[in-house]
Amino acid sequence: MRLFTAQAMREADRKAIDLGYPSLLLMDAAGRRTAKRLLERFAGRKIVVLCGKGNNGGDGLVAARWLAHWGHEVAVYAAEGQEGDAAMAQQALRAHGLEINPLSAWKPQPHSVVLDALFGTGLRGPLEGFYAELVENINQSGLPVVAVDMPSGLPYQPHIRANLTVALAGLKNEHLFYPHRTACGRILLDSIGMPPRALDNPHLPELLSSANMRALLPIRPGNAHKGSVGRVLVVGGYRSYTGAPSLAALGAYRTGAGLVTVAYPADCDVVPPLEAVRLPLFEWNTANLQMARADAVAVGMGAGEGGVEAALAALGLARPTVLDADALHERVLRAYAQSGLPSIITPHPGEASRLLGLSAEQIARFPLEAAQTLAQRYPGLVVVLKGGPTVLAWTPPGTSETRMAVNSTGNPQMATGGMGDVLAGVIGALLAAGLSAWDAARLGVYLHGLAGDQSQKPGLLAHEVAETLPEAVEQLRSGSARDFWEPGYD
């Protein structure tokens, strides 16, 4: 499954037409399916459909026709100037005997639900004048709003604040990235029957879905023993950051690692989980770390000033590695990129800002671009740019194309200390279980977010997320993990 931009969706639309698929069928499915979704949530209210003159408005006209056909009370307000499919939708609506009122005549009506079909992917700039005022009035009316495809006005200001958005054919950036995602309310995806070939675009980011991630789960053989399912070495800890390596160890164990060793400075008060092997060291060097006999390494959590040295010592182990927190320095990243080892870097926007020389605000605003830039700067390293949502990027060595992915799990309550340490452990366990760096990183962020989604209450702590990981793994394995856009995808 791919994550679309408005432009990429227009291209998919064109591709469908080139394949011979009649565009009017797409519009009819879009309107009909949106009408169904509206009824599931807001049956019993009078339905007011507000239509622009483009195809988003055309979807609204189709929805109004079906709603009236099914016996619901519907009022339609539409802009003038429909052409093509939208004009046909208007003709069909008139044939059903429905009256079309001018958009300017709309006034908030009590106990109604508004179907926002003003603008979708065709918007080319911020709304002004009449439309800006209309959008503000709709928002201020306090009436529930269902948006067709996306809340009108996005990605600019002003825009509709919807209760429910029915995304058509595919999810777009606005449905995933904050703050726009907030304006969408609940999001349901409907395929509208778009030919899959039209949606197939390998240049777009992959959207991590339960079906795709399930296929990556490592299988634990019947005769598993602790040495065969993955041994993880966690390297970190420094002064007051003694909890970080312990949380990573917990994350690794709860993801299925067979044995976890925690290497930490001997003069630090690190207390690893009871089940972990302790490796207190007076010096970071490869020979010392070799004592752990690890299949994969997670290094840098709470390592402070020793982060660079620890990561360069770990490089000598020549194992798949997760570089986190204090290991994330230019020198280390260059060395790992040159080594060709499967390696993953897990910066948060602050760490990415240090690496890229941009502000953390810029990184948070353009996460896809930031992750891509890092992946191009360090070919071979899988970049996990943490955020809401987490973005992944990877330029396979010897190629020029960067693969991108966007996570679909996780929630804002996960923005607390130690959460990243748990993630590094999760990914370390998956590397140790034999997954490639790209697979371990994608499945790791997905599982970590899914564990966090089990409880979305304020005050969520990192160790609680770690403790919920087995439930998340089980949910994914059993097929009961739901994508946030379900059940509208069919």
Ligand SMILES: NC(=O)C1=CN([C@@H]2O[C@H](COP(=O)(O)OP(=O)(O)OC[C@H]3O[C@@H](n4cnc5c(N)ncnc54)[C@H](OP(=O)(O)O)[C@@H]3O)[C@@H](O)[C@H]2O)[C@H](O)CC1
């Ligand atoms: N996914 C699919 O393949 C399908 C999607 N459908 C629906 O179609 C819309 C996209 O339709 P489109 O006609 O391309 O665009 P819109 O309806 O979103 O809006 C276009 C009109 O908006 C005017 N416009 C553009 N920018 C502004 C602005 N800043 N202020 C005011 N007006 C603006 C524009 O007028 P111009 O005269 O400027 O050209 C257009 O009239 C998609 O979102 C889905 O809902 C299909 O129905 C099914 C297939």
Ligand SMILES: [K+]
């Ligand atoms: K809309």
